[in-house]
Amino acid sequence: MHSVTAIVVAHDGARWLKETLEAVLRQSRPLDRVAGVDNGSRDGSGRILTEAFGPSSVLSMSRSTGFGEAVHEVVRRLPRASGQEWLWLLHDDCAPDAHALRALLHAADQNPKAAILGPKLRDWLDRRVLLEIGVTVGRSGRRDTGLEPREYDQGQHDGTHGVLDVLSVSTAGMLIRREVWEELAGLDPRLPLFRDDLDLCWRARVAGHRVLNVTDAVAWHAEAASRRRRRIAASDDHPRRIDRRNALFVVMANLPFWALVRSVFRNITGSLVRTVLFVLAKQPANALDEIAALGSVLGHPGRLFKARKERKKGRKQGYPAVARLFTPPGATWRRLADMIQRYLAGEGPVDSAGRHHAAAASSEDEGDELLTDSGLFQRMSSSPGVWLCVLLLAVTVAAEWSLFAGGLLGGGALVPVTGGASDLWRLYVENHHSAGLGSDTWAPPYVAVLAALSTIFFGKTWLAVSVLLLGCVPLAGLSAYVATRRMITYTPARVWLAATYALLPVATGVVASGRVGTALVFVLIPVYAALATRVVAGSRRAAWGFGLLLAIGTAFAPLVYVVVAILGGLAAVSFGGIRRGVGVSLAIGLGTPIVLLFPWLAEIVREPRRILLESGLADPSLADPRLGADALLMLNPGGPGTPPVWVTAGLVAVALGALLLRRHQTVVAIGWGVTLFGVLLAVVVSRLAEWPGVPLAFAATGLLVATALTAHRITEFRAAGGPRRAGALLIVIVAFATPLAAAGLWIVGGAGGPLRGDLRDPVPPLSAAWSPNGERTLLMRPEGGRLAYTLLSGRAPFIGESDLRAPAADTARVGTAVAGLASGRGGGDVQILAAYGVQFVTVPGPVDVALQRSLDSEPALVRVSLSETGGLWRVAGTVTVPKPPSGGDGWHRTWLWAQAALVALVLVLASPGARTAEQQEDYGDAPAPARPSRRRPKNPEEQVPA
Incomplete structure (x- = not known):
């Protein structure tokens, strides 16, 4: 024989309480x-309780009373009933x-060991949406x-039987034996709200009782406290x-010791x-809550x-009794990925309650099932962008096959790539x-960018440069x-725009010439264009992101x-008086690079040619x-x-045809304006x-965007039939002729040029072995009737060292000595080089005969080796290795810290900021139900069960 006492705790819940009490009193199994219990309500909840239950059945408590404390007070005053008593x-x-x-x-009745049971909970507003069918928890408390x-x-x-073995059920509708309540001392008063139900059910489980969710029992819950209503x-x-x-x-109080340590x-x-992640999403309050809770x-x-x-x-059965009901470890990784995905999508980090996420079930099989995402694979396999990238990657590999020779990548503007992220x-x-000769000038800022990219690529600079330079075509296509x-x-x-942009002559020229800088810019220009449209609309976040990428x-x-x-500047003049905030956004976008790169840009301004x-x-x-005018126009x-x-x-023909369209004249005019400006520059x-x-890449972007924006008119021409349909087909053929021809010619001709993938280390092994004290090696390279030289300090030069400036007097003196040595005029040229620490002179093969004779005729040089791969000479006299200056530039170190802080600040300001799910509901932009409930709500926030 069962005896049931319903305990309803109210706190400023008048807008839901009437419906709750009506539902309680009309149970088919009478109470x-x-x-x-009224916890100090100020909205008339106490009066509503009194009207429904009578004055003798209602207890008034202070406003600060928690749910568990209120229930404890009722049970303490409640006389025992006969039979099996339930609360x-x-x-x-x-x-x-x-x-x-x-x-x-x-x-x-069907499960005698069940001590705590709870109903299936559905949403109060949309009565079909599930909120809970029992709750589990991860070892991190999620x-x-x-x-x-x-x-x-x-x-x-x-x-199959309408019940689920679960770790916990909510106190919203929890049915618990009174004897178990008293055995476990009820809800922990240290938890006045939130997670008190989890703690109670966990203690019940380890005490040998069962906790069940009964899916045949349904209740509708508004979650007013957690949703901040x-x-x-x-x-x-x-x-x-x-x-x-x-x-x-709760987790740390209930876990066994070693599980607690972990x-x-x-x-x-x-x-x-x-x-x-909360900080990056510009939710400092949530970030503070996270740290404060842990502390x-x-x-x-x-x-x-x-x-x-x-x-x-x-504890009777111990930890293993509930361990199987915890969140599977794999689902925790899924939630972390979901959290990052939501952040990148601008939806904000996941909330701590976990109500709105794909969470783990209470079995390992269900947890493993959650790790599969066939939908993601289907979306990727059916995406035109993915197939475009695959095709561009295939074209790139076919064209650049000769560059994968297994040696060092270098040539043209690219020094042979050596070293790692730590070196940069x-x-x-x-x-x-x-x-070289030594330098006190600051390294150019692009070195830090390449160092960061190399760090991402496992510290491999050659991998970062290869992906950036050799992969600029598919990367540019994906970017566009x-x-x-x-x-x-x-x-x-x-698709046409991305393919055409990726295979522009600029791209193939970038690869052949080894221009890493232009390769990166070429990938970023479509992003500049996309962000610029948001900047002129007044978006501050887009402005910070635009400024950071522009600085790079x-x-x-x-x-x-x-x-x-x-x-x-032209955009500010055109849109500044039309859209509010454009001037500030443009100032942020254009001012950020100046601030981040200030010392280096100051040097550039002093030498405009740079x-x-x-x-x-x-x-x-x-x-x-x-270069002729026809090439520039094309x-x-x-x-x-x-x-x-x-x-x-x-491409040019199709773009000219876009000028004839009457619609989108403003867009076409802007695109052509950017194109003409780029061509003139x-x-x-x-x-x-x-x-x-660089200017031609900007010009091509304007032309492509202006043309692609009018491309949908092709469907109108095709639907018209007759000559227009034929004209539409001709336009498509002409438009795709550019990327197809460019890809075919690139594959046939290859990506070879000054850039090669089979270069050797320019420092001979013998000179590296015989330079224990940092002695230098003079590398001489005859190039097109002139002589280039490099000073190597026991290793190949790193990317960025070519931009370092040695003292002008030292540079002139060494240059004169190298020219004299190459001409065979004799004198004290070798002694001058020895004073700068030059121990060896090397010439890559095949060695020019005239240069060989000049070096052999120098009495202060001793030939060490000569072959098809190159020649090596050693200085016979004493070599003095210059010592670096003591101390350091304090301003340089201060600026590096300031620059790091500024970059971090700009990253935060440029990061997506978003409201959490509860905040979206508060602001009225939560997802709407598919269709309204069948009964009219009594007020805007309330609906009765369907």
Whole structure:
């Protein structure tokens, strides 16, 4: 014989309480007793309770009373009843179905060991959405419901007998034996709200009782406290902080000792990761809650020790009884990936309650099933962008096959790639550089960018450079396809734009000439275009991201900033008076590179010619001094690796045809304006004997965007039939002729040029072995009638060292000595070089005969070896290795710290910021249900059960 007492606790819940009480009193299995507790409500909840239960059945308590304390007070005053006595705990925002109690008691009869039972919980507003069918928890305290976000109840989780063995059920509708309540001392008063149900059920499980969720019993729950639909008076802390703190406390209080030790380290690490993501998402309050919750638990070890001692007394079966109900470890990794994905998508980090996430179920099989995501594979395999990248990658591999020779990658503007990420970081932060003649100038900022990329690629600089340079074609295609998704909605046009952009003559010329800087800029330009459209709309976050990426591009090619600054000034004039905040956003975007690169940009301004240069070796032979106007008009920068001029004729023809369309005239005009500006700037750069790849890349971007935005008109022509249909087919053929021709010619001709993949280490092994004290090796290279030389300090030069400036007097003196040595004029040239630490002279093979004779005729040089691979001579006299200056540049180190802080700040400001799910509901933009409930709600936040 069962005796049931329903206990309803209310706190400012008048808007739900009436419906809750009606649902409680109309149960098909009548209640034996009812009791109500009003925790200091100010909205009339106490009056509603009194009207429903009577004055003698309602207890009034202070406003700061927690749920567990209120129930304890009722049970303390409640006389015992005959038979099997049950306590039915209900929140004021939880309305049970009319048959809920009958289903719970039936399940208790079928399962005699069941001490705690709970109903299936559905959402209060959308009555079909599942909230809980029992709850499990991860070892980090993260709450799992086993449900997908906004999953509808279709009986898919009901099981064969309508009951589920679970770790915990909610106190919203919890049915518990009174004897078990008293045995376990009920809800822990140290947990006034949130996670008190998990703690009680966990203690019941390890005490040998069963906890069941009865899926035949249904209740609708508004979750008013966790969704912040009412003020919480039981604590002054934020609900998120309370929830996280209590979660950590419950897990650490109930786990066995060694599992506790692992949990402490796991939670410290996890909290730091989540804090960083909250900061990046510009949610400092949530980040503070995360850290404060961890500190609150670990900072009071006495309270935790006392709780563990209390729980140890009631433990009978121990930890293994509940371990199988925990979240499977694999699902934790899935949640972390989901958290990062939500952050990158701008949805904000996951919330600590876990209600809106794909969580783990209570079995290992279900947890493993959660790790599979066939939908992701299907989306990727059916995406035109993915197939485009695959095709571009195949074209790239076919064209660049000769560059995968197994040696060092170098040639043209690229020094042979040696060293690792640590070497580049050291080069960037050190005050004095020993490379060459030695230099006290600061390393160029692109060294830090390459160091960061090399760190990402497992410390391998050669891998980072290979991906960036050799993979710039597929990377540029992916960048163009993704960046234009908001501007161009017609998918075939996006595919054409991305393919054409990726295979422009600029791209093939970049690879052949070894221009790492332009390769990176070429990949970033579509992103610049996409962000620029948001900057002119006044987006501050886009402005910070644009400024950071512009700083990266400027570090490799300063001309990028000149192009963007002029276009930005024109945009400010055009849109500044139309859209609010455009001026500030443009100022942020254009000012960020100046701040981040200030010392280096100041040097560039003092030498304006350097604006036209890019990272790497300055080799005049890489630019075509006789570049004609036809090449520039066809967006061909000339130089090694570029195709014939006519390859881009199809692109220009289609773009000219876009001018004839009456619609989108403004867009087409802007695109053509950018194109003409880029071409004019390319003319100036080419006449200054520099490579015009950067301005032509901007020009091509404007042309492609203007053309692709009008491409959807093709469907109208095709639908019209007749001559228009034929014309549409002709336009498509002409448009795709450019990427197809460019790809075919690139594969046939190969990507060879100055860039090679079979270079050897320029430092001979003998000279490296015989230079124990840092003696230098003079590398002499006859190139096109002139003699180039490099001083090597026992190793090959790193990327970025070619941009270091030695003292002008030392450079002139050594240059004169090298010229004299090569000419065979004799004198004290060798002694001058020996004074600068030169121990060896090497010439790569095949060695020029005249140069060999000059070196052999020098009495102070002794030939060590001579072969087809090169020659090596040793200085016979005493060599003096210059010592680096003592001390350091304090301003340099201060700026490095300031620069790191500024980069971190800009990253935070540029990161996606988002509201959590509860905040979205508060602001009224939570996902709407598929269709409304069948009954009209009594007020905007309330609906009765369907």
